[in-house]
Amino acid sequence: MTDSVFTAVQSDHSYRSITTMRSVQWVERGVGGVLRIIDQRRLPQTLQYCELEDADAVVDAIRALAIRGANSIGAAGAFGFAFAVRDGLSANQASDMVAQARPTAVTLRHGVQRAFRRYVEHADWRDAVRAGQDIIRADVEECRLIGEIGARELANATTILTHCNTGILATAGIGTALGVVYTKHAQGQPVRVYATETRPLRQGLRLTTWELERQGVSVTALVDGAAPAALHRGLIDAVVVGADRIALNGDTANKIGTYGLAVAAHSNHVPFYVAAPLSAIDATAQNEHDIPIESRAGAEVLDVPGVNQQLKTWNPAFDVTPSGLISGIITPHGVLRPPFERSIADVISLAGDADAQESQVSRDPVKAGSRFVPRKAE
Ligand code: MRU
DSSP: OOSOSOBOOOOOOOOTTOOOOOSEEEEEETTEEEEEEEOGGGTTTOOOEEEEOSHHHHHHHHHTTSSOSHHHHHHHHHHHHHHHHHTTOOHHHHHHHHHTSSSSOHHHHHHHHHHHHHHHHHTOHHHHHHHHHHHHHHHHHHHHHHHHHHHHHTTTOOEEEEOSOOSTTTSSSSOSHHHHHHHHHHHTOOOEEEEEOOTTTTHIIIIIHHHHHHTTOEEEEEOGGGHHHHHHTTOOSEEEEOOSEEOTTOOEEEETTHHHHHHHHHHTTOOEEEEOOGGGBOTTOOSGGGOOOOBOOGGGTOOSTTSOTTOOOOOBSEEEEOGGGOSEEEETTEEEOSSHHHHHHHHHHHHHHHTTTTOTTTOOSTTTTOSOOOOOOO
């Protein structure tokens, strides 16, 4: 990879000072098992785990955002698929049922596909469970690498603005954008976070501030509408967000409000980074037009006493940030830089080689005829 805008980075640091909870885990029980999740609807008031025992429960939990965040629902999707085939659905029925629980995070589809591939080899539902366990293990390591690489990239950024929740709750590991923050903190780098409220469900205020305070990271909460002013005032050194789906040209879907942050960052010459594993890349999406956006119930917007509950609402869960507004994409394989068509193709090529059997990007039996063809860098 000589003439490439993609730079691979390796590291062997460890992070003993980051205390992780398990937002998603498989618990063996008798001849089967259960999927144990943190019920994120109850945070920050109550840290409550709940156990899901069948595919309906997994799909309901994903739809209701009891479990949420692209990486966490990717893992949960594999276990949901396992439950569904265990209980008699065909592999295709199980795949359709679980993968459609939420449409934007391609990690969910990839998690289901990975379970699908393992399951169809021997028609044993436990193989799909093992796929879910592998996804969790891989996510832990990938978050560690994202943190490492991001901390190096942002070594001079002390005050980081982030959106929604991309941390321990949103992943099986230390998080993506928040993984960068935790790693800087663990390394002794000075770091402060401005956490947006993240309307309408307040993942930033409820989850991100809760996580950061538990880890001893300084956090300032602000309403979404205050973020551009914070950028304009020079309070922010860098914006770092997660991703639910990245198209091959770098266009990135993330929580609604991300696009506005990117515009404001660009306008104020503040670097804007996306942090994500390669499972967030959709090799079938050329650009933003190929990314489905989840539309959610108006009741989430109208959740104020006295407000006319019949008001018309527009409540997309995500928006797409055009790649031209993105300074870099921090991945476990290095920081991808513009032009992203090139750097994304390069990293897919590299990961396809490295992860021969399990690349979630290049091997896609469910979506037969994927347009991705591994490409070697010149
Ligand atoms: O609707 P949510 O809470 O699942 O949205 C989550 C986000 O937008 C995160 O930024 C994204 O999933 C990345 S989490 C590693």
